Amino acid sequence: MAIVLIGLNHKSAPVEVRERFxxxxxxxxxxxxxxxxxxxxxxxxxxxxxxxxxxxxATRFAPAEAHHALTxxxxxxxxxxxxxxAELYAMTEPESIEHLFKVAxxxxxxxxxxxxxxxxxxxxxxxxxxxxxxxxxxNMTFQAAFNVAKFIRTHTNIQRGNVSVASVAVDLxxxxxxxxxxxxxxxxxxxxxxxxxxRALLTRGAKCxxxxxxxxxxxxxxxxxxxxxxxxxxxxxxxxxxxxxxSSTGAPHYILDRKQLEAATDRRRSRPLLLIDVAVPRDINxxxxxxxxxxxxxxxxxxxxxxxxxxxxxxxxxxxxxxxxTRADALLKRLRRRNTAKHTNNPHT
Numbered sequence: 001m002a003i004v005l006i007g008l009n010h011k012s013a014p015v016e017v018r019e020r021f022x023x024x025x026x027x028x029x030x031x032x033x034x035x036x037x038x039x040x041x042x043x044x045x046x047x048x049x050x051x052x053x054x055x056x057x058a059t060r061f062a063p064a065e066a067h068h069a070l071t072x073x074x075x076x077x078x079x080x081x082x083x084x085x086a087e088l089y090a091m092t093e094p095e096s097i098e099h100l101f102k103v104a105x106x107x108x109x110x111x112x113x114x115x116x117x118x119x120x121x122x123x124x125x126x127x128x129x130x131x132x133x134x135x136x137x138x139n140m141t142f143q144a145a146f147n148v149a150k151f152i153r154t155h156t157n158i159q160r161g162n163v164s165v166a167s168v169a170v171d172l173x174x175x176x177x178x179x180x181x182x183x184x185x186x187x188x189x190x191x192x193x194x195x196x197x198x199r200a201l202l203t204r205g206a207k208c209x210x211x212x213x214x215x216x217x218x219x220x221x222x223x224x225x226x227x228x229x230x231x232x233x234x235x236x237x238x239x240x241x242x243x244x245x246x247s248s249t250g251a252p253h254y255i256l257d258r259k260q261l262e263a264a265t266d267r268r269r270s271r272p273l274l275l276i277d278v279a280v281p282r283d284i285n286x287x288x289x290x291x292x293x294x295x296x297x298x299x300x301x302x303x304x305x306x307x308x309x310x311x312x313x314x315x316x317x318x319x320x321x322x323x324x325x326t327r328a329d330a331l332l333k334r335l336r337r338r339n340t341a342k343h344t345n346n347p348h349t
Contacts, residue, residue, distance in 0.1 A: 001042065001137055001339050004063055005096045006070045006088060007054030010110045013087035015300050019281035021078045023048040024250070025127070031077055032133045040069040043138040047103075047124040049117065050165070050280035050299060051110050056100065058137035063092035094332050097141060101324040104149040106159065107317065110303055111168055112310045113159040116192065118149050137335060144331045152323060158316045166196035166248075168302045168309075169276045173244050174204060175305075176274055176295075181205035185244040187227070188235065188255065190217040193248040193278060198225050201246075209242065211235055213249065236260045240267030244274045247283040257285040261294055268293070278302070 008018060023031060028046050035044050041057035048054075055074060059066040067090035075084070091099055102108040109117050125142045128134045134142070153159060174180050183206045187194050190212035198208050198221065208227040212218035215231065222229045230238055239245070239261065249255060256275070264273075275296040277284040282298060289296045310317070 001058050001060060001335075002063060002066075002093055003056065003096050003137060003141055003335070004059055004066045004070070004090070004092045005054055005056045005099065006067055006074065006090045007047075007052055008084075008088050009052035009054075009108070010300060010303065011108075012089055015280060015282060015298055017087050018051070018053070020080050020082075021048075021053045021074065022050075022281055023053060023078070024252075025123075028124070028127050029131050032128055032131060034077065035070075035073055036133060038069060038073055040066055040073070043128075043135040044133050045125055045128040045138055045142065047121060049120050050278065052103075052108075054103075056096070056138065056141075058135065063090075067092075094328055097328040097331060098324055100141065100145050101148045101328055102321075104145040105152045105320060105324070106149075106163070107320055107324070110299070111163055111165055111306050112313055112317070114163045114165070115153075115159060116164060118146075122146065136338065140335060140338075141331065144327065148324060148327045151327075152320050155323075156316050156319050158313060158320055160313075164193075164196050165278050165299065165302065166193045166246075167200050168305050169246055169278055170197055170200040170204065171305055172276060172297060172302060173201075173246070173274060177243065179205070180244075182207065183243045184209065184241060185246060186211065186235075186238050186242040188212075188245065188247040188283065189249040189279070190214075190221045191248060191250070194246075195221055195225075197246050197248070198227055202226065206244075209238055211238070213251075236263060239264035239273070242273070243271070244276070245284075246276045246278065248278045249283055251279070251283060252281055254285045255283050256288065258287045258291065261288045261291055265291065265293075276302075 031046055032044055035041055040061055041059055043058035045056045055070050104121050106113040106117055185201050185206045186209045187198050188211055201208050210218045210222050210227045211230050211232050213232050218229045270293055272293045275284055277298045288294050
């Protein structure tokens with residue numbers, strides 16, 4: 001039995017490819033069930049976030065055969081008929097385990113050391129566990145990953161500084177406008193990213209307008225953070241008064257397009273409008289970038305700021321990678337001892 005993985009992320013594939021593979025959390029139990037029917041995976045976990053989609057599997061198949069079958073499954077489930085080359089990566093032990101540990105620690109994230117991925121990974125594992133799709137191999141592996149992440153969080157400085165997509169988005173806005181004091185920002189989406197963005201904006205003196213498809217969530221967030229709420233269907237009308245838009249919904253389609261922005265142009269009187277789209281699938285049609293005085297950045301564009309942050313953390317990265325290699329090697333030895341003992345006791349399994 002070997003731990004293998006396939007996936008694509010912000011480093012291997014652009015957002016226009018990643019959004020084709022985004023799997024909604026509600027779909028994951030069905031995806032896991034279909035994957036198990038294929039028999040390539042004795043155990044499986046599917047992780048889907050704005051920056052990555054990965055399948056972790058414990059398999060009896062040869063690694064190359066397992067990687068091929070998992071790739072075919074992912075493409076079929078997501079309805080993707082295009083060609084994948086460098087966009088998709090495939091790993092087996094020990095690289096697969098080291099990669100999982102890096103993901104859990106935020107070392108493989110666009111924003112180095114970000115903590116959101118830890119919760120997302122725990123949620124992905126919980127879904128697989130609760131639906132009966134994990135077993136001894138992935139249970140041991142994921143618990144070890146969570147323990148490594150906690151150790152690194154408390155014994156290194158990797159998470160010092162801006163460690164979320166939301167904080168990087170706000171940094172970008174501040175760099176472009178020099179100051180956010182008294183700037184009006186429309187935050188679309190009142191989830192975790194929207195909340196973090198709103199908090200960061202308010203600390204820098206911005207005025208926040210919040211909208212969300214579910215008004216209750218927007219009203220709760222606004223009450224906590226002194227923001228103003230507008231109905232989701234009033235989104236277009238707000239474009240005339242704001243300086244910045246930060247969008248992070250879970251919509252499967254564009255919620256802002258060129259027509260809406262064109263309608264707001266006259267009211268704006270040539271004032272520049274900064275749009276930051278951190279959603280995957282994307283919230284804002286990239287055609288809006290063709291409009292005068294409209295400047296669109298998507299989640300891939302934020303990597304410039306994130307890369308600078310990573311360069312400043314090279315010593316901490318090296319320290320974390322050494323911890324990960326040591327812990328991954330120890331786990332691999334435990335897994336192999338367990339599987340060898342199981343085979344010895346049950347030679348026909």
